[in-house]
Amino acid sequence: MQIHVVQRGESLYAIGRTYGVSVEEVATANEISDPSRLVVGQALVIPVEGSFHIVQPRESLFSIARRYGTTIAALANANSLAATAILQIGQRLQIPQKTKPAIDTMLYVEPRTPVTEVMIEEVRDKTSGTYLTYLAMFSYQVLRNGSLQAPTIDNIPQIASSNGVANAMVVSNLENFRFEPTLANAILTDLAAQNQLFGNIIQVANDIGYKDIHFDFELLFPADRQLYNNFLSRARTRLHMAGLTVSTAVAPMPANVLTGIYGGHDYAAHGALMDFVALMTYEWGFTYSEPQAVSPIIPVRRVVEYATSVMPSNKVMLGQNLYGYDWSAPFPTQGGAPAKALSPQQAIALALRENVAIQYDYVAQAPFFTYYDAAGVYHEVWFEDARSIQAKFDLIKQFNLRGIMYWKLGLAFPQNWLLLKDNFTIRKR
Template sequence: MQIHVVQKGQSLYSIAQAYGISYQEIATANEIPNPAQIVVGQALVIPITGSYHWVQPGQSLYLIAQLYGLTVNELATINRISPSSILQVGERLYIPPRPKKLAEALLYVEPRTPVAQSMIDEVRKRVASLTYLAMFSYEVRRDGSLKVPSIDDIPNIAQSAGAANALVVSNLEDFAFNADLAHAIFTDLAAQDRLFSNLIQIADEIGYKDIHFDFELLHPEDRELYNSFLRRARDSFHPAGLTLSTALAPMTSDIRTGIYGAHDYKAHGEIVDFVSIMTYEWGYTYSDPQAVSPIGPVRNVVEYAVSQIPSEKVFLGQNLYGYDWSSPYPSQGGLPARALSPQQALAIAVSQEVDIDYDYVAQAPHFNYMDDSGVQHEVWFEDARSIQAKFDLVKEFSLRGIMYWKLGLAFPQNWLLLTDNFTIRKIT
């Protein structure tokens, strides 16, 4: 696979010619509705085995070989040229595919009632690329009972494709994370026992393999109570053959106050089988325009995480969405941003005929446009380049894998690159 960024004057046909494939293959891989409509700055995944390198001014065979971890002789042999060849600017060299690393992929799914057929179709489409499909969410009640979501046949579809089902437990109440609800559970051992028993029973009936606690916005003073709760959960679930995992807020130090204060990285790393770190939402509904998961801050969180938690227990969180902000922006009293998928963002850029820019510091694409009412908009989203930057981070830090929020947001380039970068581990 190769990432190609559309340049001025290029068409899908001319790009396809450069790679020796048909434009229909590129259109199908990237789910482009109209092959005649692409925009400058759009990142395409080219569905070829390996990749190509076009020689730039000043580049030698030695320098190019170094870029791709090859020897001069290897690169020369592959391209049937002499190791002493003087390269011409613009000359095309073939680069063979690199060995894949083993990794896991976890995807949250949030079905509504009734479960839409489109949701079921999307599950069928994606489960082969997953280790875990995480059902969001079973909402805990104060007495240890659970509000059960609609799941239809989703767990059976996942299991048939070799993806393990994870049961997500949340402290959501009336559509919001509730710290008092969590506190009530943390301080009531009888309610905990009832909750654990209920979860084991549901897991046995449905076929869940992992119990995943997504308890957010907790009281910081409940930090040790949450740790004790997780230890009791582990001691209940492991004998039943279930693993235990948690979702963690993105932190760069041992914060003990505020909305992240109850998330104790070191304790979770010791207690649970794995964690999913929510490394997104720097740009969010009520922020001003910016990247949702800029690579610098994400890296800072990962560096702290692996200093507290074994890297083989860490999933890097990744958003499958972006935001469209309209002027005036939230800090100026304007409306909250509108969430949209990468494919929806591209559709706007195409319809508005605007170029897509790329912030190389944040590793994120963005563009501006004016709507029919004369309102200025700024869109930040994800593309092949930004997701590749996250995959590189997973490999650099030898993380367990990548976690996605959430299914149903179209981003075909992600799935192409996921399986190009990694061999996805399956849980047997």
């Protein structure tokens, strides 16, 4: 696969000719409904075997090899060139391919009542390909007596399992549509409720066919950190005896935070107790924040660096958003309206409609654009594209992580799935 960023004046025909593929192939890969209309700055994935580089002014085999982490000899050999060859501007070079690492992937699904046929079709699409290890059902809400409030799941688990995807049962402390620390505290301090909960989880898992129990307890009281560790230890014992794996989702911390809304999560303990841990490495930019990247690469890297310093890297899954936000002035921090979530495809369509170019922040490794709406209100949009997701894939490879966790199904981002398969072999459990 090749990532190509649309330049001013380029057409899909010219781009396809550069890489030797048809307009239809590029349009289909990127889900472009009108091939005659592109956005300047839009990142396209070109469906070609391998990866290529178009030579720019003043580039050499040495500089290109260093950029892609290969050698001059390997690059020259892949293109039948002498190691001392002088390159021509616009020349296309094939980049030597490395062995694909094997990873786990997890995709959260959050069904509504009733479950729509659109969601069912997307479940079929994502589970029938080689994209997923786990489909995570969000969520079974814990009640204060240890009972569970189940989501409406229709036949989603059966579709996943029939396609070789393991079902994960997400167990949360959601109450009245928010993560509730007092609910978690009530469970964490009541052994009888815990025993009831574990029994209920095992029963549901056996009835539905869940293979992993994924605890997503958020916004815990910092004082409940050890209580949560104790709870997870008991859960592991009971659930392992039932033949189930156990995992957790944890807040994105760059250090051992002991206070605030992240203080209840103990990375070292989770790494020791759980079969794997998913880092929620997103929401720096969020509904009520200033406009910014949702998962900027530098703070994401810091979380990964800390996580892998206190838990085995082969237990760590990077969390990744499949969405962005459209902020309008005045921003939420200035008393304005909350930002509106949108998928990467919706962001591109918005930029096309407003006739604005997409820019790229190379520090955050994230695309963005600005526009004024019909009422003259200023907007700033940050989202994900092929370049930003490739930066996360490179991080997974660099730290030898277990894999990636996505929030969530239903947000169109075709470039992600093409690049996922191009970068990795997806394990089945």
